[in-house]
Amino acid sequence: MTLEIIELGRAIRERDPARPSWPEVIFSYPGLHAILWHRLAHRLWTWGFRGLGRFFSHLGRMLTGIEIHPGAKIGRRLFIDHGMGTVIGETATIGDDVTIYHGVTLGGLSLKAGKRHPDVLDGAIIGAGAQVLGPITVGRGSRVGANAVAVAPVEDGTTVVGIPARCTGPDCRKTDTVGYGLPARELDPVGERLSSLEDEVRLLREALTLRRVG
DSSP states (O other): OHHHHHHHHHHHHHHOTTOOOHHHHHHHOHHHHHHHHHHHHHHHHHTTOHHHHHHHHHHHHHHHSOEEOTTOEEOSSOEEOSOTTOEEOTTOEEOTTOEEOTTOEEEOSOOSSSOOSOEEOTTOEEOTTOEEESSOEEOTTOEEOTTOEEOSOBOTTOEEETTTTEEESTTOOOOOBOGGGOBTTSOOHHHHHHHHHHHHHHHHHHHHHHHHHO
């Protein structure tokens, strides 16, 4: 545990532009405290003491404002900056040297048991307020912009922004798009509803025309 605290402290001091002192890191960084609580909760969870695991996870949430399910798997040197409102789901996995800001959700889209949360690979950065949803992979060294909603895989070394999140920059592969700039492979619920309403209006007009003629 002592070695992990030292490793986490070094990572925080290297990545936080505020350059905190060691006492600040140890006593005043909720991201570090949340990971330590999670290590305990996760160990109990894997040993089969799931109730205790949830209890210590709940204590960590109350003390830090960061909710990490005890079943989540977290690698080394995770830096949760600020952290308030961050939620990490049960089947999420996080690699080494990942940075997560406040208000982030690594959540699920399915109510069924099984894998339903994201995998965030080494060196990825998840911006403040971003929602990464479903059993998708956020690639190595990639970035999810602030307030983005990622529901599709993010390739290694790319940056995605927007709702739904789309790749931006010279490293992005070209994708065909439909209305509202959505990738063609994704559903456009607004466009589908408008199309349905147009069909209904057309049918009503045809029915009125037939009644007038009759």
